[in-house]
Amino acid sequence: MSTPATARRPSYVGSVLRIFDLSLGEMLWSRRSVFLALLVGGPVVLAVISRVVWALTPVDALRVNGASVSGPGIFGLMIWLLYVRFIVPILGVFYGTGLIADEVENRTLTYLFTRPIPRGAVLVGKYLAYLACTVLLILPSVVLVFFLMVPLNGGSIGAQFPSLVGDLGMLAAGLAAYGAVFGWVGARVRRPLVAGLVFVLGWEPAVLLFPGYLKHLTVAYYLQALVPHAMPEDSAISALLQAFSDVPGVAPSLLALAILTGAALWVAARTVESREYVLEQ
């Protein structure tokens, strides 16, 4: 009895889809998902609380720092402060850096690499699973927050709908870009989480504050150009950001994010293909 010598090797796309299928469930029901649920559930809870307070308290205007703001204004504020500046970059870091690094840390990478599939497909499949997982959690959360917050204080759902579509597209583009960049960092760097946190909490906010070309080396520079809401004037840093704002157009930003995502993903896949991972014993 002989074993089939020419077992069919799955195509690259087939391999990617298999890894995607395997990884999506793993990502959704892992311990990290608790963190993800807290992150995306926070704004929804906040919106529900605002809605309840609005309904129960005899006030006729929403106020932020004593100033009256409309429901759409609060929604825009939440998109900026919670999603664009915090949730999207942090999820990109935590999930993106873990695409390969987690398999190395858990010493399970060998099981994937010994399968008859291209190594790069492992990263691409896991990246797509990350994207599906985060997009399927964050976008519904934004939709819920939209319907809870926008009608407050005379806001119109119909009038604000185009900005919701813009927000959803912008957040998906941000998740894709951050995930690809940190997917590469996770595949290349030994302690990727630290590097990722330094990038999103240190490098990006710092270089965005100053005039010059360095801001082009961030994801936030292009992502913030896609936000359809006015940047909030919530702090001195925001004032500085606005003072030195050099906002690129929507089309150049989309192009830059697409190039960044594609390039980072390609480099990450190449890194996984060529790098020898030494699993700690």
Added chain:
Amino acid sequence: MTTKTRYFVVGSLLTLGVGLGVGLVAYSTGFSTSAFTRQGGPDELQFVPANAALVAYADVHDIMLSDLRQKVRSALPMKPDGQGEFQNQTGINIETDIDHVLAAIVPTGEQVGQMPGAPMVLARGRFDQVKIEALMREHGAQVEEYKGVRLVVGGGQSGKGGSVSLAFLEPGLVAVGSPALIRGAVDLKTGGSSIATNDDMMGRIRDLDGNAWAAGRFDALTSRATLPNGVAQQLPSVTFFSATAHIDSGIRGSLRAETRDEESANGLRDVVRGFLALGRMQASGRPEIAGALQSLQLGGSGTMVSLSFDLPATAIDALSRIGARRVGPASAPVR
């Protein structure tokens, strides 16, 4: 994919799909949550021509009863005979007889005084029709019948715009304006193309709140407005504007401008932001003004630029004290 994962994916996509579907329907039908509370503006809009460039509304009764009005009245006592004389001549007590006023400017190709069109005012309240007619007749007005409505056409010239006419369109609703506009309003009683059928304007009017508001096409203002250079440069790109105010013990409201494209909106935001920063910098040593400036919040998304403000009673008191200090020395008698 496990069943649990499949359920999650389906649930998530369903939430997203339903949300986007509802939003799309709301967007395409112009549905607004404000429609629950107000049937798309006051009923008097049906008498305003569809091509009106500016529509403004004031809930006079609400404003007259507001704490702020009482405060202003006690701080700046008016001459008792001014309002009384108006009441004697027209039978209208402004404080108690007028409920609300709707005003409109309709482009007619000619400029009336400072306004880039013919004005029309619709006031709802309790009016002495006989007394008003008699007063206008004393000043040379003629009464004519038009489609069953008594039209009082003024004989004199009102500024450069010609005579002023008046008609009671309904019990308790008086319309004042040029004869052509008033005849048009009478025509609209039986239906027709009024501002209420103008989706562009009504879409904006439905979103307005407060006891005073105005909305209109910006070209109605640009011909006469005196604005700072930076703002004036942005004006050609502004298409619509609106302003709302809620007057009670203080004033809160917002100004909104819509631009042709997002680039213009960003430019306008930058200009306003610059003025705000300048104002805040200059007011840093004066907490009473700084507090008022702090309430100015720039916002808006896409092609919309908004500036909201909130002046509570304390801020108005502080500002009036500043005004009083400025007026004080000038009005003091010279010794």
